[in-house]
Amino acid sequence: MRAADKDEKRSLEVAEASRETEWQQPSFVKEMFMGRLQTDLIFPFPEQDPADKSVGDDILAQVRDYLEKNLDADRIDRTCNIPKPVIAGLAKLGLFGIKIPKEYGGLGLSQINYNRIIHLVASHCASTAVLLSAHQSIGVPQPLKMFGTPEQKQKYLPRLAAGAVSAFALTEPEVGSDPSRMSAQAVQSEDGQSWIINGEKLWTSNGPIAELLVIMVRTNDPGSEKPEITAFIVEGDSPGLETVHRCDFMGLKGLRNGLLRFRDVRVPAENILGGRGEGLRLALQTLNVGRLTLPAASAATMKQALAIAVDFGKSRRQWGAPIGHHEAVAAKIARMSADLFAVDSLTWLTSAMGDAATQDIRLEAAMAKLFCTEAMWRSVDDAVQVRGGRGYETADSLRGRGEAAVPTERLLRDARINLIIEGTSEIMHLFIAREALDAHLKVAGMSATSTRMDVKNAARFYAKWYPLLWLPRPAVFKSVDLPWSLKRHLWFVERATRRLARDLFHRMMLHRQGLQKKQMLLARLVDAGAELFAMTAVIARAGSPEAPPGADKLADLFCHQARRRLSRLHREVYFNDDRRAYRRAREVLDGHYPWLEDNILSTWKGTEPPT
Ligand SMILES: Cc1cc2nc3c(=O)[nH]c(=O)nc-3n(C[C@H](O)[C@H](O)[C@H](O)COP(=O)(O)OP(=O)(O)OC[C@H]3O[C@@H](n4cnc5c(N)ncnc54)[C@H](O)[C@@H]3O)c2cc1C
Incomplete structure (x- = not known):
């Protein structure tokens, strides 16, 4: 075996060994990849319990007041420092122990309220949001709560809740x-x-x-x-x-x-x-929960991006009209709004799933992280574009020449990391694809690291399962009460879910063990799953009695746009340039096109210190 293959095999084996192999509870996304739309796992859209909401409202009011009076986000950006008194003030509000149980001195809040707080902080200052989130989404409190002994909890949780970063x-x-x-x-x-x-x-x-x-x-x-x-x-x-x-x-x-x-x-x-x-398993399970916070931060950033784009879209006049009335800008505002509704819906859906603890949400959390952070990046990019030159100018510079200090470029700079931390988008694709394939691997008696196959068992299973993927499942809609404008989209989701499972199965039959290396293909299948998950979330939310006004119209737009993206993803599962693209990439990496680097000055080359 070549050294590179050996390395890859070892990496896979380590990852496999730390996987949670059992599914103790149901998972909407896992079922979706098997072609089954489990509407009962999402409908009715979970609304926050009024008592829990009221607790959250109180603390949110305090946090808002504190941020307004004490936290200058542009100054933090400029000075590269969150002042110590600000951190002490956050600690005094209990914000280092938001999810730590009250018995240990924490606020003992739900995941939803935690995410509402991070959402508010992130909308104002991403550095501060990450300070709080790195501390308690993935820092010591989270794994300690999940894996600590009673003595360890007693020893450390009170300190952490009191503000030990x-x-x-x-x-x-x-x-x-x-x-x-x-x-x-x-x-x-x-x-x-x-x-x-x-x-x-x-x-x-x-x-x-x-x-x-x-x-x-x-x-x-x-x-x-x-x-x-x-x-x-x-x-x-x-x-x-x-x-x-x-x-x-x-x-x-x-x-x-x-x-x-x-x-x-x-x-x-x-x-x-x-x-x-157990360290890797602990880290991965911590990240499974930690990822629930990134959708909230994404939603907050997108709301800020939209607020900025709308404000400028209305006030800035060019070519005889507010720029928001020109179709190219309006298209951006429309997509930003529709995507925001999807991201917001996924945020509160997955937060509620986290609190209810009745479903295995490792896939839902990963998919929400992937979808929401990618949507957020498009959205802040659009906000910069809508503001033109002002989008690229710092808030301080704008203020310095007498304009409103709108932090659009800071929003963009702060946003980019979310596609990298807590699992890059590429790794999220692979992680979700691995879990999506799990049921198939189990049926065939295979694993991600071995090619042995139980052909008999697989044939028995697929002979029953595959034909069902061609038949509509009207039972899905029994418990779902929706107006026709939304129901027709849910019909589509049901059809597209079966189509997704067929696509996955067809490619699995074609590539067998090699499928796990077809990353471009897997990414398409995962992205299709993410679109369907997001569609289901927006339909459920827009159809809920608590839906915000106009939600049905945004849900309708999101679903139409998602359907177009899904058609393309489906087509490209079968007709694509993947092999050609991969070959060209390898050639570029191997130096076959030196002229692609002609006439550039790369002073960074050779700057690494000698080892
Ligand atoms: C601001 C910031 C805060 C951070 N905070 C923390 C923290 O608190 N704690 C902590 O432990 N870490 C932290 N990190 C690290 C972060 O989690 C890593 O950057 C991330 O895990 C990716 O690792 P890497 O940067 O080494 O990328 P690499 O693993 O080197 O990957 C580089 C690129 O290759 C892709 N890639 C890698 N492997 C594959 C593959 N098999 N298939 C396809 N694509 C692949 C990746 O997606 C990425 O695009 C932080 C990083 C930053 C920048």
């Missing part, structure tokens, strides 16, 4: 999307009482100011082929732990994020979180 340290210079290459290591002391950590962690959000960190390191011999990964809770002021570089980014200028170095950092053995060797 925390961080989540998984990434390393050589470990981005592929944890099998992890090199930071912990070795047990001779007396077995503690572990000694050595290594580096990169891009740890809040790392430089964290009082506590959850860090994933390998705990077996570095010579062994597969890493055993274990999570530890580490004190931020441990001797030997230092921030060797504060990272500076395109956006999120106020975020404290750094390259952390661990040199003989001693951690008590009781600080292992979730058990030895």
Whole structure:
């Protein structure tokens, strides 16, 4: 076997070993990939419980007041710093313990209320939203709640709720999307009482100011082929732990994020979180929950982008009319509005699913993260375009020459990272595709890493399952009460769900084990699934008695636009340029077209320090 193939196999095996293999609860998206539209898992659209809402309303009013009076987002962006008194003020409001149970001194709020708070903060200052979110969506409180012992919870949760900032340290210079290459290591002391950590962690959000960190390191011999990964809770002021570089980014200028170095950092053995060797599983399950926050941040950013575009679209006149009346600009505002309604619906749907805890939402959270962050990026890009030159100008510069300090370019700079953190869009495609294929692999007695197939069992299953994919399932609509304008879209979703399952099956039969390498194809199938999930969410929300005014019209527009995108995705499953594109890409990578880099000056080349 070639070294590259061996590496790939090892990466796959490590990822497979840390997968949650069982589905204890139903999943809407998983069923969708099998061609079954489980409307009962989404309809009626879950509305927030009035008592829970009232608790959230109270704290939101306090947060809004605090932000207005104390948090200057442009200043944070300019000075690359969230002032300490601001962080202390947020802590005083309880915002470092939003989901920590009251018995440990937290606010004990629901996922919906947590997301409402992050939404409000993100609409104003993304750096501050990430400070709060890195602390409690993925930082110590979340895995501690999920995997901690009673003693660990008692020891750390009250501190965290009181404002001890925390961080989540998984990434390393050589470990981005592929944890099998992890090199930071912990070795047990001779007396077995503690572990000694050595290594580096990169891009740890809040790392430089964290009082506590959850860090994933390998705990077996570095010579062994597969890493055993274990999570530890580490004190931020441990001797030997230092921030060797504060990272500076395109956006999120106020975020404290750094390259952390661990040199003989001693951690008590009781600080292992979730058990030895369970670190990657813990990290992935933490991210499954953490991802529920990104749709809320996306919705907030999109609302701000739309507000900016609408304000300018009405007030700016060119060529005899407000620019919003010109069709090219109106088209952007229409898509921004329709997509925002979809993102908003997915946000509150998945938040409610998280609170109800009656469904397995690993796929729903990943799909919402993927769909919402991609939609958000289009939306902020459109907002910049609608504002023309002013979209590219900083708020300070606009203010300096006497115009309103609209932070459009900051919105764009801050937004981009969301397509990368907590699972890049590419990795989300692969993760969702893997889970979508799970039922098929199980039926065929196969795994992602082996090609052995139980042909008999597969034939028995598919002989029954496949013909059903051609038959409408009217039972789906029994419990769903919708006006015709929405119902016709749901009919489409039902048909397209069966078509998606057929497409997946056809390609599986054609490519078999090779399908997992057909990333362009898998991405199309996943994107189609995401469109269908979003359509179902907007239809359910627009059809709910609590629907906001005009929701049916936006749902109708979103569904029409999504249907067009779905037609294209379906066509391209069968007719595409994937092979041609891949070959050209390999040629470009192999240097066959040196003239594509003609006449450019690349002073960055060769700037890496010698190793
Ligand atoms: C501002 C910021 C904050 C962050 N905060 C944290 C944090 O708090 N804690 C933490 O642990 N990490 C954090 N990260 C790291 C972040 O999660 C990683 O950047 C992310 O996981 C991707 O890893 P990478 O950048 O090394 O990309 P790589 O893994 O090097 O990937 C590079 C590109 O290749 C693609 N790619 C990689 N593998 C495949 C594949 N098999 N198939 C197809 N495409 C592939 C990726 O999608 C990406 O587009 C942060 C990063 C930033 C920039």
